[in-house]
Amino acid sequence: MLSGDGLIVRVRPQSATLGLDQLAALADAAGRFGNGHIDLTRRANLQIRGVSEETLPQLHEVIARFGLLDDNPDGEAVRNVMVNPLAGIDPAEVFDVRSIGGELARLLATETSLWALPTKFGFIVDSGGVLGLAEQRGDIRLAAIADGQGAAIAIGLETRIGMEWLGSIVRGAAAAVAVEIGLAFIAVASREQRQRMRDLSDEGLASVRSAIMPRLDALREQPRDADAPLMKRTGLIELGAGRFAVGIAAPFGRVEAGQIRMLVDAMAADGVKEVRLSPWRTLYAEVSDEQSGQSILAAAASVGLVVDSADPLLQIEACPGTPGCQSTSLDTRGDARWLARLLPRFGFTETVHVSGCAKGCAKSGTSDLVLIGAECRYGLVRNGTAQDTPVRHFLFSDLAASPGEIFDTDRGSMHD
Ligand code: SF4
Numbered sequence: 001m002l003s004g005d006g007l008i009v010r011v012r013p014q015s016a017t018l019g020l021d022q023l024a025a026l027a028d029a030a031g032r033f034g035n036g037h038i039d040l041t042r043r044a045n046l047q048i049r050g051v052s053e054e055t056l057p058q059l060h061e062v063i064a065r066f067g068l069l070d071d072n073p074d075g076e077a078v079r080n081v082m083v084n085p086l087a088g089i090d091p092a093e094v095f096d097v098r099s100i101g102g103e104l105a106r107l108l109a110t111e112t113s114l115w116a117l118p119t120k121f122g123f124i125v126d127s128g129g130v131l132g133l134a135e136q137r138g139d140i141r142l143a144a145i146a147d148g149q150g151a152a153i154a155i156g157l158e159t160r161i162g163m164e165w166l167g168s169i170v171r172g173a174a175a176a177v178a179v180e181i182g183l184a185f186i187a188v189a190s191r192e193q194r195q196r197m198r199d200l201s202d203e204g205l206a207s208v209r210s211a212i213m214p215r216l217d218a219l220r221e222q223p224r225d226a227d228a229p230l231m232k233r234t235g236l237i238e239l240g241a242g243r244f245a246v247g248i249a250a251p252f253g254r255v256e257a258g259q260i261r262m263l264v265d266a267m268a269a270d271g272v273k274e275v276r277l278s279p280w281r282t283l284y285a286e287v288s289d290e291q292s293g294q295s296i297l298a299a300a301a302s303v304g305l306v307v308d309s310a311d312p313l314l315q316i317e318a319c320p321g322t323p324g325c326q327s328t329s330l331d332t333r334g335d336a337r338w339l340a341r342l343l344p345r346f347g348f349t350e351t352v353h354v355s356g357c358a359k360g361c362a363k364s365g366t367s368d369l370v371l372i373g374a375e376c377r378y379g380l381v382r383n384g385t386a387q388d389t390p391v392r393h394f395l396f397s398d399l400a401a402s403p404g405e406i407f408d409t410d411r412g413s414m415h416d
Pocket of ligand 1 (some may be wrong): 062320321325326327334355356357358359360361362
């Protein structure tokens, strides 16, 4: 993809897992063949920025050499499978779903009939545990359930009115069932010209449902609810049974090649073998003990990464803004950092989205406070998205003079 700072190259690791050697190689390549900026995406991928037509072949060679290139770009484009970042590590998960996620990814990458799926169409394979995926949005959901005596997979569709659980299936058949639903979706979506499960008409959804229901058993146990409270996701995570992991977040999902190199060195010293990516743009690694975890977190904090779950930067999403994107003249991330410093002072604990324009690249969902760039001003929206119409605009310098105004929920000038 072409962006304001050159080409963006997406790397989609299998099972969102990178060996330390792969991560180090990508950081090195991002510095040599790009501008050193790496984005962690909401689909648990990496994007290397600032690549040129001249350096692209060399970056391509590194990605291939480290086993991170699919055989076919069409297969890679639909291999959109999200698995828990602590799958196989977390003693609290229902069971390890990586083999199901891996089989599903393999089928998507190799079955050409599935390549008609829209590229945004996604599968979630959720093992539960401390970092469950219940609140993540997808199109087809596979959730591990204890199911009385034997473990099984609950199968659900994300529809216009929310999750619809259809039934359950034995683990060994779960990936194949997900593929069958994908094919049923393709048949309906091509008729209706739709991109997501939630966009289908009632008739279309009924058609998908009837294609798969006969294959499923009745659901004897409900998977975890999306409203279940989230566990601590950043910093040292005590998993129980003597196991620990670290969660390290990148402000606005952006890491620099130098930060990754430093992190890799600290992790290698502790014997960490692999890093997992997550849809909330935090990196995870299992560590040998609490002390090792703390020393890795200290190294991450020393290079500006977020290791404290109370850090206000975690409340804010901000798109790259200028100079990375030519659609705005606003320094969205600089402005967002300034706002982050104010949040504790005004006791603002809700979510914030700073967007350079109404496209809203950083976040499609609702935020409690949204600043939307238009020319050199921001529009203000409450409880909305970047596509909503602001009722008030201001220069950021005016806001800096009286910052309390935007946190004042009683003011009638807010979007309502
Ligand atoms: S939201 Fe607008 S300004 Fe921000 S990155 Fe997307 S297109 Fe660019």
